[in-house]
Amino acid sequence: MFKMLVPKLRVNTVFDINLEELYEQGYRGIISDLDNTLVGAKAPLATPELVAWFKKVKEIGFQLIIVSNNQLERVSKFATPLDIQYVHKARKPINAPFRKAMKMMNLTNEQTIVVGDQMLTDVYGGNRLGLYTVLVLPIAINEEGFMTRFFNRRVERIALTRLRKQGLWTDIEEEKKP
Numbered sequence: 072m073f074k075m076l077v078p079k080l081r082v083n084t085v086f087d088i089n090l091e092e093l094y095e096q097g098y099r100g101i102i103s104d105l106d107n108t109l110v111g112a113k114a115p116l117a118t119p120e121l122v123a124w125f126k127k128v129k130e131i132g133f134q135l136i137i138v139s140n141n142q143l144e145r146v147s148k149f150a151t152p153l154d155i156q157y158v159h160k161a162r163k164p165i166n167a168p169f170r171k172a173m174k175m176m177n178l179t180n181e182q183t184i185v186v187g188d189q190m191l192t193d194v195y196g197g198n199r200l201g202l203y204t205v206l207v208l209p210i211a212i213n214e215e216g217f218m219t220r221f222f223n224r225r226v227e228r229i230a231l232t233r234l235r236k237q238g239l240w241t242d243i244e245e246e247k248k249p
């Protein structure tokens with residue numbers, strides 16, 4: 072079961088994803104988490120660096136949709152000024168929001184990448200549908216909500232201990248994860 076929590080790729084930030092390479096491999100769409108993946112959970116707007124990244128994503132030829140478990144107000148405030156489509160209150164890891172986003176992009180599972188900072192929601196949800204899953208380090212762990220902090224992260228730690236024992240998780244040097 073814990074195997075489904077292992078992402079295809081682990082990077083520090085979204086900026087470390089080799090977009091060109093993934094495009095060459097046939098991927099055309101990115102389903103991105105918002106909180107602690109693109110910005111800190113309490114940061115309302117994109118940084119200039121992130122705005123530039125969105126532009127690059129588009130220029131390479133990717134579509135991008137934000138799929139967030141957060142409320143409409145938070146997600147729309149962030150996404151609307153950038154003209155980015157979104158699915159809010161997604162209830163990841165259930166399948167529906169991922170399927171909805173792929174439908175919005177008119178893409179198949181084989182063409183879709185999922186990016187997020189949580190193994191239990193982003194990675195697990197994406198893996199179950201056979202999407203290419205990318206785990207980033209959370210931007211601001213101290214801004215996380217109660218559920219994330221006291222449930223999801225705890226389960227992640229348990230999963231990581233197990234995965235390390237099974238040799239399914241090798242720590243990378245720069246990683247700061249518990």
Ligand SMILES: [Mg+2]
Pocket residue numbers: 104105106107108187188189
């Ligand atoms: Mg998140």
